Structures are given as C-alpha cells and as structure tokens.
Amino acid sequence: MSKAPVRGFPEAEFAARTQKAQTLMAQQGLDGLLLLTEPDVRYFSGFHTLFWQSPTRPWFLFVPPAGKPVAIIPEIGADLMRRTWIGDIRTWSAPAPEDDGISLLTELLSPIAGRGGTVGIMKGHETALRMPLGDFERLIGGLPGLNIADATLLVRSLRMVKSAAEIEKLSHICGIGSRTFAQVPQFAHEGQPFEDLFRAFRREALTQGADDVPYLVGGAEQGGYSDVISPPTGRPLQAGDIVMLDTGSTWDGYFCDFDRNFAIGRADDLSRRAYDVLWRATEAGIAAARPGATCRDLFQAMQSVIAEMDGQGGDVGRLGHGLGMQLTEWPSHAAFDGTVIEENMVLTLEPSLGYGDGKIMVHEENIVVRADGADLLTTRAAPELPVI
Amino acid sequence: MSKAPVRGFPEAEFAARTQKAQTLMAQQGLDGLLLLTEPDVRYFSGFHTLFWQSPTRPWFLFVPPAGKPVAIIPEIGADLMRRTWIGDIRTWSAPAPEDDGISLLTELLSPIAGRGGTVGIMKGHETALRMPLGDFERLIGGLPGLNIADATLLVRSLRMVKSAAEIEKLSHICGIGSRTFAQVPQFAHEGQPFEDLFRAFRREALTQGADDVPYLVGGAEQGGYSDVISPPTGRPLQAGDIVMLDTGSTWDGYFCDFDRNFAIGRADDLSRRAYDVLWRATEAGIAAARPGATCRDLFQAMQSVIAEMDGQGGDVGRLGHGLGMQLTEWPSHAAFDGTVIEENMVLTLEPSLGYGDGKIMVHEENIVVRADGADLLTTRAAPELPVI
Missing domain, CATH: 3.40.350.10 (Creatinase/prolidase N-terminal domain)
Known part of the structure; x- marks a missing residue:
C-alpha cells in the first residue's frame, strides 16, 4: 500500500x-x-x-x-x-x-x-x-x-479544474484501482461465479487502501459482453468469455473511474481486434488532451480511430468525462461539448465500440491535464487483451 | 454463508x-x-x-x-x-x-x-x-x-408493505450483517486506526455474502461518541473508547440498516447505563410494533424508556424508520408520524439518547411486522455493552 x-x-x-x-x-x-x-x-x-x-x-x-x-x-x-x-x-x-x-x-x-x-x-x-x-x-x-x-x-x-490537493487524492485512488486490477489474474478463474469475482475485487480494493467501492459494474459473455452497466449474475466464468470490470472506488471522497478487459482461457480474434482499436483510440485521446483543445476535439481524436471498426459511434453517448468528487462530472467528450480543456482538469478517456453480434467493448483511463499534455493517473492497460 | x-x-x-x-x-x-x-x-x-x-x-x-x-x-x-x-x-x-x-x-x-x-x-x-x-x-x-x-x-x-420475496431478501442481508457484527471482536483491537476497522468490517461483510456495503458510519471516542454520521479518522482505538458501527449493507438491492456498540478494553459506568436504557427501549419498541399501532405509538413506547436517562429526546429527529430498497424509507417513528403499522412492514427500531458531556448513543435493530407482532430480522444485540 x-x-x-x-x-x-x-x-x-x-x-x-x-x-x-x-x-x-x-x-x-x-x-x-x-x-x-x-x-x-x-x-x-x-x-x-x-x-x-x-x-x-x-x-x-x-x-x-x-x-x-x-x-x-x-x-x-x-x-x-x-x-x-x-x-x-x-x-x-x-x-x-x-x-x-x-x-x-x-x-x-x-x-x-x-x-x-x-x-x-x-x-x-x-x-x-x-x-x-x-x-x-x-x-x-x-x-x-x-x-x-x-x-x-x-x-x-x-x-472542473482541480487543486493540487484534489489531484493528489485522485492520483492516490487511481493507484489503488490500478494495483487492484493488477491482482485480478490472481483471483479470477474459469468456473468462478461472476458475482464472486465482484466480491473478490471489492475485497482486494479495500486491501489496497480504498475507503469504499461504491461503483462496480461489468460484463462477462462468450466472445464479448453486450452490456456495460449490469450488476453481476451467478453465472460461472467460462473459457472464451470476455470479462470487463469497471470500478468507481473512492479515497477521502474522490473517485477513480476506469475499467479493464480480460479474456478467460482464450481470446477470440474479433475481441482482440476491438481491444487493439480501443487501446489505440485511448492513445489518440491521451495525445489530444492538452490545454486549449476542446472536449469535441478529444471526442473526434478517439472517434477517428474507433471508426476503423465501428462507424456508428456506439450508444454510450460520449467517450469520457470529468472525474472528481463524483463518478462522472462535467465535461463530456462528445460532439456536443465545446468545453475548452484547461490545465489541472482530471478526465476519463473512455472509448467504446460495437462489434460482432450486439457486442460492445469499453476501455477507460484517467488522466490529469498538465501544461504540456496529459499525465496518466492510472497504470496504462496492457496493449493486448490479457488472457487469464 | x-x-x-x-x-x-x-x-x-x-x-x-x-x-x-x-x-x-x-x-x-x-x-x-x-x-x-x-x-x-x-x-x-x-x-x-x-x-x-x-x-x-x-x-x-x-x-x-x-x-x-x-x-x-x-x-x-x-x-x-x-x-x-x-x-x-x-x-x-x-x-x-x-x-x-x-x-x-x-x-x-x-x-x-x-x-x-x-x-x-x-x-x-x-x-x-x-x-x-x-x-x-x-x-x-x-x-x-x-x-x-x-x-x-x-x-x-x-x-412500505413488503412482499414475501422482498422480506426474504431483507432477512438475508440482515443475517449477513448480524454475522459480520459477530466477528467484530475478532478483528477490532486497541491501537487499530478507526479507518482500518472500517475496512476490515467491509471486507468481512463481503465475505459473509453482502453484495456491497454502501453505508458504514460510526463513532469512537473516550467514554462515548458525540457524532453518529461521520466517516472514520485514522485515530487508533484506545482503551476506554466506546465504538459504534452502523451499516447499510446490501444484497440484491435490499438494505439492512443497524448498528452495534462496543467498548474497547473497559466500559465506563455512564455508557453502560446508556446502553442498558437503549436496550430496554428497543425491547419496548419490539413489543409495541404490532399491526394497528401507529409509528407515534412506537416512538412513545421507546421514548418513555429513554426518558429515564434523557428527557430532551435527542437530536436525531426520529427513533427508526422503514427499510427496504433504500437505507431509510417511510414511515418515521416520530411524534409527527401517525402512519398505522401494517403486517409485512419492515422497520428499524433506532432509539438514541444524549448523555454525559455531549455524548450520544444509538441502538438499532431491524424487524418485520407480522400479524401477531414483530419478528427480529437482526440477531438481537447483547443485553450488556460488549467489551473487546
């Protein structure tokens, strides 16, 4: 810790x-x-x-x-x-x-x-x-x-613009979340009821120092999940499942909000490709998140990569948002939001895409915007879909 | 489990x-x-x-x-x-x-x-x-x-009136909460930062089968606590502290909401007396919680016992409330609430009193009202203040 x-x-x-x-x-x-x-x-x-x-x-x-x-x-x-x-x-x-x-x-x-x-x-x-x-x-x-x-x-x-003390708290809880996700391969396994994985994740986040885990949602289905806001079911994880966990954990009243994707046993090609596209969309978002750019610019930077695989834009409504005392805060990375990004804003980058037969995939990282560009608060997701 | x-x-x-x-x-x-x-x-x-x-x-x-x-x-x-x-x-x-x-x-x-x-x-x-x-x-x-x-x-x-299936869920989470509180003497100890006790409690509730612990507040001060809605501090527990933990844990979207009091090392006489008065006030509430009685009746049954030690009525505003999909629901056990109690209402009984120099103590149990009276959903608190 x-x-x-x-x-x-x-x-x-x-x-x-x-x-x-x-x-x-x-x-x-x-x-x-x-x-x-x-x-x-x-x-x-x-x-x-x-x-x-x-x-x-x-x-x-x-x-x-x-x-x-x-x-x-x-x-x-x-x-x-x-x-x-x-x-x-x-x-x-x-x-x-x-x-x-x-x-x-x-x-x-x-x-x-x-x-x-x-x-x-x-x-x-x-x-x-x-x-x-x-x-x-x-x-x-x-x-x-x-x-x-x-x-x-x-x-x-x-x-929307955080103080140094707020950023310190946000960085701390993002670190706790990152260390918790790093342990997932140790406690997630084939045959495990999905709700038990949720409990194990919450327990690990507390062990890592979180005060609370008020938000934990996810999906786990064969060849990709179709929903990103559900509570878990008792369905056991199976080889070929793509698993996503998305947490809003807190420390001293400040949230992290990010997710990680895993494959159980093996990863199908389409999910691997979706993962790669979203990983690169996040890179584009990180590069675009500079003072003076707008949230619309950020949206378009990510959307232009997502369009390699999904031209429809998905149904999530935006590709990230502000982060702080609430799980989601203003602004929104969306075509409607012309908010100019300022130094010391803390933001999520949350590209998503639809693929295959009604599947959806979401990536998410948390950043703080500095004078010369974005600093990651989360430990960057692996560049290839991790297999457990 | x-x-x-x-x-x-x-x-x-x-x-x-x-x-x-x-x-x-x-x-x-x-x-x-x-x-x-x-x-x-x-x-x-x-x-x-x-x-x-x-x-x-x-x-x-x-x-x-x-x-x-x-x-x-x-x-x-x-x-x-x-x-x-x-x-x-x-x-x-x-x-x-x-x-x-x-x-x-x-x-x-x-x-x-x-x-x-x-x-x-x-x-x-x-x-x-x-x-x-x-x-x-x-x-x-x-x-x-x-x-x-x-x-x-x-x-x-x-x-306000719960179905059999709702009562089953509420009974399940109250059982989880009761088993968690039963373990507190195993993981609470002198010298432990209060925030670490909170983390240990959350972890135990998850182990016992809770989906989540969205509400956990408490107090820990020498000879009694003065506040009942605080997050924990890093202050280590000390001999002579009176500790209260109050949890709203959930299972399948239904809450328990009750607390337990403990003394660390030794219990002072005034806190022991407050505990005894509140334990008997709860008994009076349990006896009064019958179909046809009003919430005002319940309030007065508990208040008449509380008055042995505190005639002011405290500042909590009521002595319990409804329980279900929310941590607190209608009705209120208060002088202003003439709601008639019906079979299959699930209620908290939450007598409190002020004592000593600005101290407050709160007890809480969860009940379901049946045709012939109240059934406890929580395992009844010990009749004397437990010393850890």
Whole structure:
C-alpha cells in the first residue's frame, strides 16, 4: 500500500473556492448560491458523510456574496459540520415534514427577495433537485420578488479544474484501482461465479487502501459482453468469455473511474481486434488532451480511430468525462461539448465500440491535464487483451 | 454463508405492484405516474444497476392507467432494461443537454395534457427531483393543460408493505450483517486506526455474502461518541473508547440498516447505563410494533424508556424508520408520524439518547411486522455493552 495523502483540506482551500465563486457571483449579479447536493455542499464546506445515502433529510449550504458559507442543516449533522471551517450553522430537528428547513431558508433569503435580488441554484445539465419539489415550490412561493438563476455553469467552471490537493487524492485512488486490477489474474478463474469475482475485487480494493467501492459494474459473455452497466449474475466464468470490470472506488471522497478487459482461457480474434482499436483510440485521446483543445476535439481524436471498426459511434453517448468528487462530472467528450480543456482538469478517456453480434467493448483511463499534455493517473492497460 | 435466496423477482411481482398502483391511480384520478428515482424505477420495472451513481443521465418510467410501464431511458441502459418485464422501451443517445429525453416525454404526455389530464410525480417528503430542474420546467412548460399531482402517498403506501420475496431478501442481508457484527471482536483491537476497522468490517461483510456495503458510519471516542454520521479518522482505538458501527449493507438491492456498540478494553459506568436504557427501549419498541399501532405509538413506547436517562429526546429527529430498497424509507417513528403499522412492514427500531458531556448513543435493530407482532430480522444485540 503506498503512503496515503493527508485527509481533508486546509481551510485555505475552502476559502479559495468560496472566493472564486464570489468573484463569479459578482460578475453575474448573484446575491447568493443555494446548494443542495452532497458534492456541492462538500466542495464549499468540507462536510463529508455517507449519511446522504438516506433520502429523508434535505441539507442546504448558502454561499453569500462575501464571507463564509452558511449551513442550514438537520441537527443530526451539527456536530460534524462544526468540525469544518463553517461558522454559521443553523439547524432544525429533522425530519419534520411540515417544515424541513423551509422557515430557516425563508428567513435567510427574505432580505434578498425583499430587494428583488437573485439567488443561483443548480438546475442545468447533470444536476438534480435534492429536496422535495413540493418544498422547493413552497419556498419560492413564499419569497415573492426573489429571482432564481441557473448557477450550473458557475459551479461547473470551478469544480472542473482541480487543486493540487484534489489531484493528489485522485492520483492516490487511481493507484489503488490500478494495483487492484493488477491482482485480478490472481483471483479470477474459469468456473468462478461472476458475482464472486465482484466480491473478490471489492475485497482486494479495500486491501489496497480504498475507503469504499461504491461503483462496480461489468460484463462477462462468450466472445464479448453486450452490456456495460449490469450488476453481476451467478453465472460461472467460462473459457472464451470476455470479462470487463469497471470500478468507481473512492479515497477521502474522490473517485477513480476506469475499467479493464480480460479474456478467460482464450481470446477470440474479433475481441482482440476491438481491444487493439480501443487501446489505440485511448492513445489518440491521451495525445489530444492538452490545454486549449476542446472536449469535441478529444471526442473526434478517439472517434477517428474507433471508426476503423465501428462507424456508428456506439450508444454510450460520449467517450469520457470529468472525474472528481463524483463518478462522472462535467465535461463530456462528445460532439456536443465545446468545453475548452484547461490545465489541472482530471478526465476519463473512455472509448467504446460495437462489434460482432450486439457486442460492445469499453476501455477507460484517467488522466490529469498538465501544461504540456496529459499525465496518466492510472497504470496504462496492457496493449493486448490479457488472457487469464 | 447461509444459502442465498433467488435474485430478482418473478414477473408476477412487478405485475402485482403495477396493478395495485393502477387501482390507486384510478381512485385518485391519475392518468399516469412519472417516476424518476432509482428505487421507484426499480420497484415497478426490476431495472437494477449501480449506474445511477453517475448523475449525468436522467431515467424515466411511466406507469399508465392500465398495462405495463413504459421506459424512457438512455440508450446505454436499453440492453439491461430489455431483460426486465418492460416491453415498451424508448431510448435516446444520452447525454444530450439540449434534449435529454424531453421530446420523448413530451410525445408520451401530450395526449394526457391535451385532455387536461393529471400525472402523478413524487414531490413529497423524503423525495427529490432526479432530473435537472430546468429540464423539468421546460417539460411542464411545453405541456399546457397538464396537471401535476403529488403521488408520494400513493407510492409510499405500496412500498412500505413488503412482499414475501422482498422480506426474504431483507432477512438475508440482515443475517449477513448480524454475522459480520459477530466477528467484530475478532478483528477490532486497541491501537487499530478507526479507518482500518472500517475496512476490515467491509471486507468481512463481503465475505459473509453482502453484495456491497454502501453505508458504514460510526463513532469512537473516550467514554462515548458525540457524532453518529461521520466517516472514520485514522485515530487508533484506545482503551476506554466506546465504538459504534452502523451499516447499510446490501444484497440484491435490499438494505439492512443497524448498528452495534462496543467498548474497547473497559466500559465506563455512564455508557453502560446508556446502553442498558437503549436496550430496554428497543425491547419496548419490539413489543409495541404490532399491526394497528401507529409509528407515534412506537416512538412513545421507546421514548418513555429513554426518558429515564434523557428527557430532551435527542437530536436525531426520529427513533427508526422503514427499510427496504433504500437505507431509510417511510414511515418515521416520530411524534409527527401517525402512519398505522401494517403486517409485512419492515422497520428499524433506532432509539438514541444524549448523555454525559455531549455524548450520544444509538441502538438499532431491524424487524418485520407480522400479524401477531414483530419478528427480529437482526440477531438481537447483547443485553450488556460488549467489551473487546
């Protein structure tokens, strides 16, 4: 196990994130940001708990035009929030279906509403409203004069570019994932129920130092898999299977997200060819991932190699994405995404193709973009389909 | 490892769930249900994947007044959805920020809007809007005449009462959790960094047969912990620590949710007393959990014992909740919840109290309510605080 970085972040990191947000808020005429989701609340506060798994209680963080954010949270989280840099923590005894934070929020936002001000919330692509819609409607209905703006692009522009400390965490979990995949040939074998391989993989990732393995999907079928998002079945691995495992493991709240492909006993020619094409598509993606290029450029660099074997483009919708506090983050390597790649973005390269009779293959690596090009965070996949 | 039940459900189970929903929809004048979240989509379709971890793509399931549900989903999920009982699967290549399913939904809902019909969505307590709010506003704005009703109570009434097959899965994962906790004294020890105990617990749960351990929180401090939702620190366990571990482990998409308390080396008198009070509060909850009682009754049965030591009621907000496809589900054992307990509800009993200088203790067991009272799904906690 390699030495782990320090957990958490110094207060200066949260102060810098908040100040950057406040600069953009001033430019865009926002009188506050109201954040509701686990990653957004954690990004500005450092509040880190798996308790978000419970859908029962809403949590709110308000970023004012100046000064520290204000937390409006269930009392059960007060002790943990007091350990962050947040000073102004307002709580209620939740759950309280009649008033789950609404009157506290109304009190906070009323002065802004009174002067016809504007609050930004996340309502754009890749977001969700992490509170009851009925409560949201009641909140807004009780604040006549309040304007709501979409703050998705603002928050996205901050979160897409990682700090040195974030990159250190991401590099650490990518290393753990790489060492876990390196062990797969030791614990995967013909006759093994696929679900047992999943359990063995999770156990190995924990042994290698992962905090958790919240995401593990895969496929295993004769001559190639047809699906890339399934949980495992009890079907035993057979000679001639192509096996794919794709993990989102975490360390200190940061994800790796990559996969590896293996053949059991023997590899068929078509799968070997698909593997080679995707390996070279990934190389093209690595070469294209430089500051100033767009996500569309990255997409096209990979797609031009994929087209050797599959001109249709597949049905995955994109060939990679941002990576950080979530398994998938903005941007998308897709024809629709003109986002300009910047130094210190952490990205996945995830070329895929359809082949044979309804088969699909996916490769994936994780990179950080530096001034002079991409650095791999993952140990590069073998250039030829490994046979177990 | 005990023999696992069969994975998945027969088609008849989904048909029965759908028909029950449709009966209630007819009574309430609903022309359809539009479902957006992982558990709601899975409940009516059987669509089961960890891919929901990625926030990028919305997923939609529409329950019509008669017949099978209709899936409107990203193409990447089509192969997996085709393995369920759903026949009508409409897909688009997602992500597509300009039209992430909105035109497909508009096409589906236009006839209902045209006749001034009503569609139910989940907008009440313990729900979230699992799609971009901007897209939702655009969808509704494009369907003049469409009425939106809150379907939370409808879906809640179905999901709160479990089928025999669901109870079998819940019993299986509660058994796995119980056997894992039984091993804690074997792998927990003084000097062990708390985060290493978390890793050891996860590994043991997997060994015992859990598919995953998506939720594991705890506390470990001298003479009692002060927080019950934290991730672990690297602090080594010390003699005199009171340690609590609370897990939501899963099998085939169903959760256990319970905790256990331990003392390291020695237990202080106050913590032993808190443990005894909570153990007896749980007994009172078990005795009170009968069909016809309300969640308020359950709350009061436990609270009357807790009051021996803590009259304030603590800050957790409730003393247990429903359990199933989510770590926490409706109802809540709280003064505000008059839900009548029914046969085949699966519930947690989770009494807690504050004591000493800012300490808190929590106990938790999982039960299924039968005609003649509660059956434990978890192996009952020891009546006295175990010392490791």
